[in-house]
Structures are given as structure tokens and as C-alpha cells.
Amino acid sequence: MSPRDAVVIGVGNTYRRDDGAGPAVVRALAATPSALPGHARLAVCDGEPTRLIDLWRGADLAIVVDAVSADPDAGMLPGNVMRWEWDERVGGLIGDEHGAEEGAQGTVAGAVTTADDDQDDDEPGLAPASHSASRPPLVEPAGTHALGPGAAIDLARALDLLPSRLVVLAVVGDDFGQGPGLSARAAAAVPVAVDRIAAEMR
């Protein structure tokens, strides 16, 4: 069933190359109205917790699109699109297909989707490997005045302000240097993320 109040929030800094993947996905969604139901909201955010919470407050479904650093050992390769969903039972973000350690308090397993395990590493797509960490390795700002999306989830949970469903989609970045524009691999992952969000909305 399509959620009644859904919001897609692109998080990132468009002046730090692939950290702008989240906002790029939101721009692509805005240019593809057919991808989303009419009531879905689109937003871009720097990830500052209180602003992020304000954006997803009361939503049936919130999809946060962010960038993550590559971690080849965990199967997270540039251009992959990773997916996690908040699971209140375990109090963590859980990758929905692989590696979730059911019932493991605080464990976040990463992530993965329907990718073909034989896919070419150079092609964008949905990452096939599982990843284990305390939370997705979202690119968090260094300044503690400006806490990142992970802190937003913790703060929202403490205040009972998490959306009914919280999905985190992350584009694995290749280049987080200075300047606008995505790397070729991250750019190619944008339509993959758009398709994934459209599927989440159905």
C-alpha cells in the first residue's frame, strides 16, 4: 500500500563531489514526476539532526538518501546503492536481504539489494555484499555542532519522532574532494536510486 505521507530527503554537500549524491537523487526525482506518488514530498538537507527530524516528523515513510564511503572489504564499491531500514525490535538499521543478525541488539547489518552477484564492479548497481557496523557509514560532518544523520536517528528515537518507516539509501561514493559534480560511478548510480525509491513508494 502506498504510504499516505512520504518524504524523500537528499542529504549531502553538493560542493564535495559525491557527497552531493543525495541531493542529486532528489533533483532526478523532481525531474521524473511519474516516479513518485503525488503526495510524496522531496527535500534536501545538510543532515543537521533537528532539520532532518523536522522533515520526517509524522511521515509514514521517510527515505533518506545519503552518500557513504567505499569499503571494498564489506562489498561496498563506488557506484553501489546500499539500503538499510530502521527496525525498532533491534533498535538499529538493518540491511534487508543479507547479513542481518536478527535480534542482535544494536547490530546493523548492511545492506543489500537485488544485485546480480556477477555484476561488473565498474557498473553501478545494488551491492551484493553484507556489511556489519554499528550504523551505516554515512558521511558525518566533523563539527559536533552539526551532528549528522546517525545522531538524528538517535535523537529522534529519544524523542519518539522517528517516521513510521525509515529507509536509508546510500550511494557509495568514489570522490569526496572539493567541487561540484558527481564522479562517473556515483552519477550512474543516481537512476538506480531513483528506480529503487519509486519501488519503495509502491
Added chain:
Amino acid sequence: MSHVHERTLRVRSLARVEGEGAMRVKLVDGRVREARLDIYEPPRFFEAFLRGRAYTEAPDITARVCGICPVAYQTSACRAMEDACGVRVQGQLAELRRLLYCGEWIESHALHIHLLHAPDFLGCPDGIALARTHRAEVERGLAVKRIGNALMELLGGRAIHPVNVRLGGFHRLPTRAELRAFTPSLRQALDLALETTAWVAGFAFPEVSVDHRLVALDQGDRYPIDGGDLVRTDAGDVFEVRDFEDRVREHQVPHSTALHAELVGVGRYLTGPLARYTLHSSRLSPQAAAAAREAGLGPECRNPFRSIVVRAVETVYAIEEALRIVEDYDPDPSRRPAVDVPPRAGRGSGASEAPRGLLYHGYDLAADGVITRARIVPPTAQNQAAIETDLSTLVADHQDLDDAALTALCERAIRNHDPCISCAAHFLDLHVERT
């Protein structure tokens, strides 16, 4: 054989401050040898890369110095450029600038009070832990902050790095209906801010009084926010903003990528809430002044731990100011959203009161408006020496505390000033050495 007792306290990465910095305090035989606020955030070279850019670009470029106080950067840049070009923004455009700035004060102060500073008084490691133990208070803070964000979004186009500010005014003016729609939420925010003031007034404050020279802008009969042509000190000295670079000397210290500033002939000084309040409490609105009295503040406040109360009072004031401006706003449809600011060769100076203190900009322009020199003096750089003196005094007075307790007290002493290291390095990690 001599026995030297050395003790070192260190925090390698300070929490609940903006940017990257550390603290190091060294005691030798009970004397503080060194108290350093190490700012290791890489230098950001804004002054260098502004050279060669168009004068119209300075507000948007310098807004990028800080995600917490971009309006301060935009406002000081606009004032400096307009000064260089012989233009003065007045009337409703000036009022809208103050309204935008009120949004930034409300947002920044609400964040610092509820998520960054209050945990220090309530035994919580961070704002998230505080949200678990003081949910209603944190929710109240977020509600106030939301109003500040909304004001910035309406007037600035977005809450971070607003895009609607330009030299001479704005790209687009809000309609009267758009501003009037804010009245109910501002009235609610005022009630919430008054509750917050009463809440923080009840915290336990160490008895401390600092003797730093206090420095704030003088904005006439108003509590200084968005400008002022004069700089005033608590010693009664007054000078013009355009003389700021002659009266304030910056110098490099080895442990910081931020320059230290001192008043010529005086030395260290402090800007920010304590300075503003001590110099200008008589200019608060009646309701903010009453809130200050009820919170136990006298006409002056020199206890940095009580800065949380001053910020709460300033939040009340900013909301009242926002209400006043919103209710008085009556735009003339024939008026353009900005006055012309034609370039000319010359020097311009501008300053405003960022939430954490005085922010100065100075520029030299060529005849075609190209920037040939830029000077930005952010509040945290100005406050650095005063913060180090606070550390030194606290450590000397609390040597009976163990290292963990003393380190925690030192971190609090730093957060009292809501330092913005990212601005200053245009800085935190604590090292305490005891010998």
C-alpha cells in the same frame, strides 16, 4: 634531588563545539604553565580567495564560512561593501535584515542552549542523552529552533547559507501576508523561550567572574544584532567600526590555525553574549529585561557559566524583535527589493553581532568592484585568548579535582563561549599536564 610534580590534562577532540580543536593544560608544582586552546582545523584561506572576486560575491562566498551563522557573514559582508560604496540600507530593508538575523539568533541560541550547553549542567554526556532524561525541555528547544529556521527559510530562501541576500537588500521581498502568518508561531515561541529562561535560571552555576575587557557593537537605542557603527568596551572606550583594524591586532600563535586577536593597548578581550548583555542590558525590551531579572541576572553578567541564561534572554529578545518587525511590516509594492550599490574604489568596514560575538569584515575594492583585500575577524578568534585565560584560572582554582573532573570542567569552560572553530580557522582536543 628535587621533585617536580607535573600534571597534564588533555582533550584531543572537544565535543559539542563547531569544528576541530583540542585543549591542553599543563601544571608544574601547582602553577598553570600553559593553557591552550589548540585549533587544528585546517586554515580555510577565505581572505585569500576573496581577492580578485567581485564585490557582489562576498556575501554568498563568506556565508560558506559557517553553517551555523551564515547570516552573520552575509550581513557583515553587505555592510562592509555598502560602506565601501557609500550606500546605507535603511527603512524596511534594514528591518528585514534584522528579522533574518533574529531567525539566526533564535536557531543558533536554541541549539546551543538545549543540545550543546544544557547537558553540562544536568550530568548528561550529550544532547541525545538529555533528550532521554529531559524530553519536554529538548522538544521545547527544537520547537523554538524550528521557528528560527522557518524565518530564515522565508527571508533567506533556505535555512543554511541563505540565497536571497544581496548587496543593498534582497533578491525578493516577502509579502505582508507571508510575514503576518508568522505571528502565531512567534507568539508561541516567545512563551516557550520564557519557559526555557526560567528552566536554565535554575541550573547550578560555579561562582566565577571574569575580568576580560568586554567588547560589543553599539547599535544606538537597540540591543545590537545586525549592525552598529560603533564598537563599545566596558571600560567606556568607544571607537568606530571603520577603525577596527587599527584597534584590534591579530597575531599568530603556534598552537592554532586561528589568529589570536587583542585590543591594542589592552590585550585580551571577550565578545559575545556576556559582552552584549553587560554593555547593553538597558536596551533590552521590557519583557526580555523582566525575564532577565526573574532569571537572577543583574545589569551585568561576567560569569561565563551563566551565558546560557543570557542566551535564553537574548532568544526572548530576538523573538520579540521578530514579532515587532513582522507586525510593522507594510511593504510598498512599488519599492524594489534592494537599493543600488554601484562600485567604487575604496575601503569598507562592516560588523554585526553573530550569536557568539562580534564579526568584522573589511574590504578594499578597485574602481570596478574587484576585491583587492579582505579581512575577516570572527568572534571565536577574538575570544580565544579570553577562553585560554578562563581555563588557566579555573585549573588554578580547582587543583583539588582529579584529572577527569578537572578536564570536564575545562571543557565546560570552553563550551560556555559556544566557540565556532570552523569560523575561527578560517578549531577542539584537551591536554592537561600536571608536573
